[in-house]
Amino acid sequence: MENGLKNILIKNVSYYIDGNLNIHQNCDILIEQKTKILKDEEINLKKNNLKESMADESIANESNVNITFGKSLIEKKNLNKSDIKIIDGKRKCAIPGLYNAHTHIPMTLLRGISDDMALNDWLNKKIWPNEAKLTKEDVYTGSLIGCLEMLRFGVTTFNEMYFFSEEIVTATKEVGLKAQVSYPIMDFGTPDEKNLDRLLNSAKKFVKNNINEKNILPGIAPHAPYTCSEETYIECKEISIENNINLHTHVSETRYEVVELENKINMRPIDYLEKIGVLNEKLNAAHCVWITKDEAKKLSKNNVKILHCPTSNMKLASGGVMPAMELLNNGANISLGTDGPASNNNLDIIREMKTASLLHKSHRWDPTVLNIDTALKMGINSESIGFKNNDIVLLDLNSPHFIPINNIKSNIVYCANGNDVDTVIVDGKILLENKTYKLREAFINTTYKKACKITEKFN
Amino acid sequence: MENGLKNILIKNVSYYIDGNLNIHQNCDILIEQKTKILKDEEINLKKNNLKESMADESIANESNVNITFGKSLIEKKNLNKSDIKIIDGKRKCAIPGLYNAHTHIPMTLLRGISDDMALNDWLNKKIWPNEAKLTKEDVYTGSLIGCLEMLRFGVTTFNEMYFFSEEIVTATKEVGLKAQVSYPIMDFGTPDEKNLDRLLNSAKKFVKNNINEKNILPGIAPHAPYTCSEETYIECKEISIENNINLHTHVSETRYEVVELENKINMRPIDYLEKIGVLNEKLNAAHCVWITKDEAKKLSKNNVKILHCPTSNMKLASGGVMPAMELLNNGANISLGTDGPASNNNLDIIREMKTASLLHKSHRWDPTVLNIDTALKMGINSESIGFKNNDIVLLDLNSPHFIPINNIKSNIVYCANGNDVDTVIVDGKILLENKTYKLREAFINTTYKKACKITEKFN
Incomplete structure (x- = not known):
């Protein structure tokens, strides 16, 4: 050999x-x-x-x-x-191999820092202020913890979106997993870069740097319609087309963001994504909770990759339940994600299979829905984003x-x-x-210690 | 010592x-x-x-x-x-020590035999026909498996209801756990005994036999208002009073049984239990899903021990969600149970804590409900039925x-x-x-083998 x-x-x-x-x-x-x-x-x-x-x-x-x-x-x-x-x-x-279809692994560092809180308080009082304190080195350590946890739990492939993406790639290669790592874009910048143009340029550089990696798929990740303008989405679309990479975004996670968009442009999020030309097989759409039957059809027809995070949606309690059966009945491609460990609080896709099944059975008053095979398929679906699951x-x-x-x-x-x-x-x-x-055990122990040390600066 | x-x-x-x-x-x-x-x-x-x-x-x-x-x-x-x-x-x-507040451990044997099925089919086509094949020896083996699983998962005390109760006691003592084992009563009999009078006599004998056991609390378990007449409940009440033991029953698990009782006697189940004089601190009431705010108050006021089985309720999808917050706001005493392993499908109370929290947050669109401390309390609540949790x-x-x-x-x-x-x-x-x-490892392996052998007669 x-x-x-x-x-x-x-x-x-x-x-x-x-x-x-x-x-x-x-x-x-x-x-x-x-x-x-x-x-x-x-x-x-x-x-x-x-x-x-x-x-x-x-x-x-x-x-x-x-x-x-x-x-x-x-x-x-x-x-x-x-x-x-x-x-x-x-x-x-x-x-x-199991597949974690939507996560933010450096958020292992924020695990347990803000449970049982309303979404706005969760973001404004806990997550964002503490995320702002994270250095590149911290993100690397948090990514190692996430990769170690996923490896322990049989997750061989994951679909990631977080700032300091290069650090995530390094950690993933170090542990030996496979990942699509999408570079996150927000109009008001990220800890990577505050200026949007420079941020988009960094994204291009990141994609170029990683396009030849064997077990890494670089992607581009406009964060969400409420944090990225139409122009930003279109720029990201161009990066996606130019490099033949996926476009990973959050969509219709909360009712609030849907109503906000409707008030602003009189369109629902999925129609909006269709209008700007990203509703296609390259789109990785996380959450899709607050969607209509018509939107469910569009997502399915266009072979969008739907990333379902049942535990996170339940724990943050943003209301509603993703219409899994309407999606599945239209042939949708759905995979399971844990979301970040600050809203789950772990990276266990085996557990996510059961939680998904329980949520939809309970929600539909129908024990036959989201059966064993459906849950299993959703848990091993890494081929949906271009990996070979061998x-x-x-x-x-x-x-x-x-x-x-x-x-x-x-x-x-x-x-x-x-x-x-x-x-x-x-x-x-x-x-x-x-x-x-x-x-090496010493490497693992040092990583654990570093992660615990980082939390000392949180409040 | x-x-x-x-x-x-x-x-x-x-x-x-x-x-x-x-x-x-x-x-x-x-x-x-x-x-x-x-x-x-x-x-x-x-x-x-x-x-x-x-x-x-x-x-x-x-x-x-x-x-x-x-x-x-x-x-x-x-x-x-x-x-x-x-x-x-x-x-x-x-x-x-963790506490499993409602379970039927010999049903480990039926684990996975009938998932993703409507409740009626589940019971009529799979559970009841196969339960009818179980011998005393089988129930003993199934109980050992259940006790071993609970021990592995840190469950030191459980609240049990299943036929061939003596076998469950024997297995519990063999493994070393603590349990309240309630003798099940149904008007049409159980595999213990088909004749109701003789069944009640066996129950009395079972209680007498076990009343002096150090880590076993015998109990009496009229199965549910739809399988036991008023007279049966009153006979069970007398056994409970005479021996100062708890009365364990299923109540308001499905909407169907509530409507059925209303049609029959024009009363809701909790009002009915109050009328016949069992709505008190000795009552262990499993499920309590389909209850009104008024019923929630009554359960709380009377210090009924409420046994909440979130996973089982979700998996069987009998609809609705137990009104946990209405109960808790009235000071109710709630503990977590897995229910039997045929509808869960395991006996893991740590998992049940998270599932309970997720279910109620999601149901109420409120991430602050059923917080960490509430879930923990519900998972270690063995003192509610009279054990010392040491x-x-x-x-x-x-x-x-x-x-x-x-x-x-x-x-x-x-x-x-x-x-x-x-x-x-x-x-x-x-x-x-x-x-x-x-x-001894040999004892454990033999038990595993016996359990697998028993499934050969199922269909």
Whole structure:
């Protein structure tokens, strides 16, 4: 193997739920490094071609690994045991890598600083004043904490939006996860840069710097229609088209912002996004709580990627419930996000699957909606933004809350939590094994200490 | 120590949240066996006195242990290190034992057998036909699984209602937990006994058999107003009064049952329970979803113990939301329950605290309701049914989802899950340490295997 990684065989795994949610029992899973690894020049050539053709694919789709499964693969494929890393799959369940579709991971630092508060107080008294104190180095530390938490919980890919984006990229690469990191834009500036023009220029630079990263997709993130003008959205759209990258934004999270826009321009947010030409498959739209049936149809028809954050919406209590069934019945593409840890307060997508299911069942007075398969699909949907989900997460089934197994998928969605994750393999690389990080313990402890130190300046 | 147990010192615990929810940092916790252990005759004498005085106290209030905390207790109390078991409290948070206020633990066996189904189909097609196949031995095995799961998740005390109650008692004692086990009564009988008179007699026998158990409170459980006649409720009331035990029932879980009762007797369920004389401090009322403001006042005024099951109510989607704020504003005593694992699907009270908070915030469009302290109180409320909560649960804080700690109580309610429990001490006895059971591994594995085997007869 050119990259020095061994092939991995997960031997006799009790259950394997594949990307199509089919269940396979007592089989081996072989994760092979592809023999031909693209050289840097080849990757760049490919990227340039992509950029010109504007194909709806990304270089991140290029995967180094190939996953196959079946019975007794060692014998069938005549594998040399000393060449492969063997993991015991007994009493374990393999699932694809989990995907956190909308988050702000440096906000781990603000976890628990402002619970049980009204949204305005939450933002004005706690979040914004303390965010203003964060340095680049702080954001890097907070990002490491977020990546470590997601890795522990089997989240291999996340969709991020926060200032000091370069620091987030660095932390993500350090821990070994995959991410779309979108550079945030607000008309009144961000801690990155107060002047809007310079901020947009920094965004372009950030995209350029990261467009060739293998496991990082840069994106552009006009924050929301109430913080970005039409001109700003159009500038962001151009950056998105020019670089063939996604445009990530908040939309219709609260009733207030919808009414405000209607009062200002006599249009609802989704119609507005359609008018300015960003309502397409490149749009990553977070929240979509306060939308009409007509807006739900438009989002679905245009293949917008909808990022649903049930816990955050419930905890901030901005009212209403995203019309999941109206969206799904129109074929919408929905993924689950935790939102930032200041409004969740963790990054556990397994839990988010259950919460989503409970919220919509309860809201609709209908236990059949948002069923097990729907929740699972929403939790592993990293391919929706251009990644290849060839990651494997092993859950440890050797615990009474998984006994008995009448329906393994039910046990994952309705019984499991992030701590049940035992092993995480990203792109053929083992990052967590037996619930233990492969990273140096000293590095982890130092990171924890740094994060705790940062909170001393909060009030 | 007469009972052979060592005193326990938790040394330098990072955080200790006591029963009044006060936070103590970096202190020792000393769990001492009381030097004077009551002899059997003394216990019986005390019980008989209690019965006659009808005092609102139970023998379970007699605790063998005494908990104190402070800095450097070894030195201050001049303790002999070789006489005590020392547990390292570094990077741990101690909380009181968690309490599962309403559950049917043998239904672990039916976990995942019937998700995402309408209530009627759930009951008629899946739950009842398969429950009918359960033997006493099966119920014992299912109860062991439930107790093991609760122990793993820091639940030291639970409030149970299911047929073959003696088996549940046996399993609870085997694992070492505390429980109120209420004998279920239905007019058309239960698998215990089809004839109502004989069923009531069995109930009396069950109460008599268990009234002297130290960590078991027997109770009587007329199932619900739609399965028990007025006469049955009154017979149960008499058993409750005669033995000074609680009466545990389901009430106003679905809109259907409320309307049905109104059509039949022109009364709402809480008014009905008041009329027949059971609306008092001995009543354990599960669900209370479909109640009016007036009913909420009555429940509160009469000091009824309200057992709230947010996950189960949401998952079964029987509609509506328990009016938690109307109850709390009237001073109601509310505790959290998981309900049976067939409608949850686990027994994790830490998770239930967050779900309760999210549900009511979201329902009321108000993030300030059901705040951290309220959720915590509801999760450790075993004293409401007559137990002394002198159990200690240690949570392992050495995980990124607890970093940083801006507010330890927030981290417990909004970030933690059952798997974060590290050590469980019930009545001065360590039942779980370093996330490992003190029970024999072979016993646990055999129990798992038996539980899986039982599911083969389900359809």
